[in-house]
């Protein structure tokens with residue numbers, strides 16, 4: 225699908241010329257002369273800097289949590305690329321850490337239920353960022369395949385995909401797993417109510433050094449995330465700074 229045929233607008237600051245180069249890059253990817261087995265090992269040929277930066281941020285936060293016990297969570301996974309990167313960074317940095325479970329939460333149905341604290345616009349739209357109906361099963365298998373490919377791959381089930389509205393699923397997850405320690409929580413829900421519900425759910429499970437990544441903390445189009453965070457984390461029990469790779473991601477470390 226070309227980007228112009230996408231069902232909703234992806235976030236972009238690109239000029240018309242840049243969008244045309246992006247379209248051309250997509251064409252060159254579609255018609256790549258590389259055989260498939262070479263293509264999957266040379267994905268950097270077609271990765272734009274604005275996409276590569278996401279990988280750098282994931283690596284930045286993974287390095288921060290190496291000394292911290294506990295699991296990795298992403299609230300708002302979409303296609304699950306971050307979860308796959310976490311799986312592969314786990315294999316690189318701590319291949320023998322059997323306890324570093326990776327859990328992703330999403331409805332896979334896109335945005336819905338806006339509150340008065342949200343600001344729906346071009347990107348934050350009803351149903352925006354929906355995956356396909358069978359996608360949770362595909363993502364579970366994809367993660368299992370990566371896990372099988374990595375060190376200790378015979379130890380299975382170190383991922384969990386929780387499908388449903390996080391307002392219900394996040395509190396239920398922690399009620400079912402009260403022993404959980406959260407080393408890292410990646411927030412990318414954009415909206416006020418679900419972000420607040422998840423921050424509330426994880427709060428008793430954070431420890432000194434736990435990291436919360438806020439994907440939309442400084443983005444005026446999605447004020448709900450920052451409002452929810454500031455309401456719940458008043459006081460001085462955390463430090464916050466921008467990512468070294470992009471001013472758009474805020475990294476919170478619990479004191």
Ligand SMILES: C[S@@+](CC[C@H](N)C(=O)[O-])C[C@H]1O[C@@H](n2cnc3c(N)ncnc32)[C@H](O)[C@@H]1O
Nearest residue numbers: 300301302330331332333334353389390412418
């Ligand atoms: C911007 S996308 C996430 C992108 C992803 N983190 C990435 O970096 O590729 C936001 C996601 O939040 C999910 N979402 C929004 N509200 C939700 C809710 N109440 N419960 C569960 N998922 C929700 C949407 O389905 C969507 O997949």
